[in-house]
Every structure is written in C-alpha cells, then in structure tokens.
Amino acid sequence: MFGSANCTQAPSEAKTDAGVAGAGVLLSFIITNGLALLLSAYIIILNLRKSSEAKIVRKLLLSFSDQQIITGIGIQSIGLAKMETMIPYHFFIVWMLSLLSTSTHLATLLALVNDFKRDWVLRWLRQFLMFINLILSSVFGIFVLKSVMKNLAPALPIGCVWTLPSKNTPSNAGISIAGTIAVIAGNCIVFALCTWYLHNRNNQKWLKIIQVAGMLVLIATGIxxxxxxxxxxxxxxxxxxxxxxxxxxxxxxxxLLPLLLLLLPLISAIEIFRGEMKVPHSTVDDEHTPLFNGELEDKPDGQVRTSFQPNPLWGSQSNLFRK
Structure with a gap:
C-alpha cells in the first residue's frame, strides 16, 4: 500500500507545501473560524435577550459554516491521498485546520439548531457532513498517534508509520500521546452530543445552557x-x-485566493440585506413559532405546535420511528 513511499532514508530537509501550510490557507481557516465564533456568539446572545433580529447574520454564518466544513473535509481528503509524500509536519497542520473547521460548523449548529430542525433535508445533510468529518479527523488522529509512538523521523512521509518498526519512544511523548487520544475521544463524544442536540425534539428547557457551555468549549478549541x-x-x-x-x-x-473567497459570503449578505430590508424579522427561535405550512392553523385535540419538521420517509413530530 505504501510501496512508493521512501521509508528507508530520511532526507536532511523536507519540501515545503504552500497548498497545505501557506500563509493564505492558514489565515483563511483562522479568520473564518474567528468570524463564525463571533457571529454564533452574537446570535446566542440575541436569543438570551429574547431578540431575533438576526436574519442577515444567520445567513452569513451559514455561508461561512458551509464553506468551512466542505473545505475541511476536502483538505483532510487531500492529506490522506498524499500520505505517501506528506511529512508529519504538514499532516499535523491539516489536522489542526480540521479542528478549526469542526469548531466552526459546531458553533453554527449551536446557534442555528432551530433552522436545521425546520427542514429534515438540512438536518440530515448536516448530520452526514458531521459524520464524514468525524471519520476523517479520527483517521488523522490515529496517524499522528502512530507517528509519535514510533518516533517517526520528521522528514519521512507519514505513511511510513505502517511499515517502519517501532523505535525508542522519546521521553516527552507521553504528553503528545495523551493529548492525541484526548482529542480523538473528544471528537467522538462531541459528535454524539451534537447528534442528540440536532435531532432532539424537546430541548427548549436546556437549549440556552447547552448553547452557552458549548460556545465556551468551542472558543477554547478554536483558540x-x-x-x-x-x-x-x-x-x-x-x-x-x-x-x-x-x-x-x-x-x-x-x-490570495482562499482569502478572496471569504468575500463571497459578505457580498451575499449585502445582497440579501438590500433585498430583504422590508421583510419582517425572523422569529425561528421563538417558542411555538409557526415554521412550516400547516402550523398557522389551530391543532386539533389540543396538540402542541412544534418547530421540528419530521423526515417524510419515517418519523413523526413526536416519535422518530412512527409516521
């Protein structure tokens, strides 16, 4: 599998890879993550103040999130495809960028969870992308863990971790191993919690607490x-x-191109603002708000309105498996 990788002799110097660790690529991930965290925190603060004047901000945040999660999945896929030539230095940077991507789309999930619940297609699409990102991030974590445990030479390709015999583990490897395992386990736990958060029908009671606590964790992760x-x-x-x-x-x-692409969501937000200045404000976070066709009518038999649109193939508003 790794026959084309040269694992016998480590060169004295490694080649640079601006497509992975260039200044523009790194800044695009960092800036997008920072903007997404700020916008998510702003929306959550508005929700805590019982205000929902954030239609443009919501669409801007969603644009940044979609761009970031696709870019994160893409750069991880490229990293795995280049494992026979990519050194651990670049591989680790890709892993850190994937954590920034994860922090961005999870912050968006915290702030816009009701928007995703309104439409089952958006909800399951978000679930699918989260699952793909989890798998890729876990695979990256395993590679990083193996490279530390085998004390892989820094100029050898990361794919050599599966062919080279184990060497003496460095004395300070314990912290790196513990940190890598903690990140992998944390990603799995966060994925499970986010799945519950995304598909839970009655989380209004704990919604605000989850949003505030989750944002603090994601801000720490991003930093x-x-x-x-x-x-x-x-x-x-x-x-x-x-x-x-x-x-x-x-x-x-x-x-420059990754930085220029950051302007697209801003331009879209300006266009939306100019086109929707006279449209009534969004109230998707208000409790018992009519969100899709049929909810404007009174429910028979005293049924309570819900903002959760069920999957039309299976599940109901109150039960995941009953239509």
Whole structure:
C-alpha cells in the first residue's frame, strides 16, 4: 500500500507545501473560524435577550459554516491521498485546520439548531457532513498517534508509520500521546452530543445552557488550534522540521485566493440585506413559532405546535420511528 513511499532514508530537509501550510490557507481557516465564533456568539446572545433580529447574520454564518466544513473535509481528503509524500509536519497542520473547521460548523449548529430542525433535508445533510468529518479527523488522529509512538523521523512521509518498526519512544511523548487520544475521544463524544442536540425534539428547557457551555468549549478549541498552527507553521512560527525553502511564507495567487473567497459570503449578505430590508424579522427561535405550512392553523385535540419538521420517509413530530 505504501510501496512508493521512501521509508528507508530520511532526507536532511523536507519540501515545503504552500497548498497545505501557506500563509493564505492558514489565515483563511483562522479568520473564518474567528468570524463564525463571533457571529454564533452574537446570535446566542440575541436569543438570551429574547431578540431575533438576526436574519442577515444567520445567513452569513451559514455561508461561512458551509464553506468551512466542505473545505475541511476536502483538505483532510487531500492529506490522506498524499500520505505517501506528506511529512508529519504538514499532516499535523491539516489536522489542526480540521479542528478549526469542526469548531466552526459546531458553533453554527449551536446557534442555528432551530433552522436545521425546520427542514429534515438540512438536518440530515448536516448530520452526514458531521459524520464524514468525524471519520476523517479520527483517521488523522490515529496517524499522528502512530507517528509519535514510533518516533517517526520528521522528514519521512507519514505513511511510513505502517511499515517502519517501532523505535525508542522519546521521553516527552507521553504528553503528545495523551493529548492525541484526548482529542480523538473528544471528537467522538462531541459528535454524539451534537447528534442528540440536532435531532432532539424537546430541548427548549436546556437549549440556552447547552448553547452557552458549548460556545465556551468551542472558543477554547478554536483558540488552542490557532495557537498551535501559528507557532508550528513556517508562515508564522518555527516549523518542527528543516525545510528546503521559505515557500510557505511567500504570497502568491494560490495564497490570495482562499482569502478572496471569504468575500463571497459578505457580498451575499449585502445582497440579501438590500433585498430583504422590508421583510419582517425572523422569529425561528421563538417558542411555538409557526415554521412550516400547516402550523398557522389551530391543532386539533389540543396538540402542541412544534418547530421540528419530521423526515417524510419515517418519523413523526413526536416519535422518530412512527409516521
């Protein structure tokens, strides 16, 4: 499987990869994560104040989230496809960027959970993307864990962890191993909690507490991953492996493009604002708000309105398996 990877002799210097660790690529992930966390916190604060004047902000946040989760899945897929040539330094940076991506779309889930519950297609699409991201992130964590346990030479491809025999584990590897296992386990736990949060029909009682606590955790995760990326990357810090050149610091069109793409959600938000200035404000977070056809009518037999649209193939508003 890894026959084409040269695992016999580690070069003295490794090649740079601006497509993974270039300044523009890193900044695009960091800026998107920061904006998404700020917008999510703003929406949650509005909800706590019983205000819902955030239609444009919601659409802007959703655009950043969709862009980030697709980009995160894409960069992880590319990392796995290049495991025979990608060194652990770049592999770890991709893993940190995937954590920023995860932090972004989970913050969006906390803030816009009622928007996803309104439409079963959006809800299950979000669930599917979260599952793909979890699988890829867990695989990355296993590779990083194996590289630490085998004390892989920093200039060898990450794919060599499956062919090389184990070496003496460094004395400080315990912290790295514990941290890697904690991140993998944390991702699995967060995925389970987010699945419950996304599909639970009656979480209004705990909604505010979950949103505030979750945002604090995601802000800490985003800050931690950002610090690691800045300190470890050649573009902003000191890499852990000697590199042949300074290509990851150079600004080219390939580095400017990810930053220019950040303008698209802003332009869309301006267009939406100009087109919907006279539209009544959104009240999707208000309790018992009519959200789809049929809820404007009074429910027979004293049934309570709900903002959860069931999957038309199975499940009802009160039961997941009964139509």
């Amino acid at each position: 931690g991953a950002t610090i690691r990326v800045i300190l470890l990357s050649q573009a902003f810090g000191t890499p852990s492996v000697p590199l042949e050149d300074t290509g990851e610091k150079d600004w080219s069109f390939g580095q």
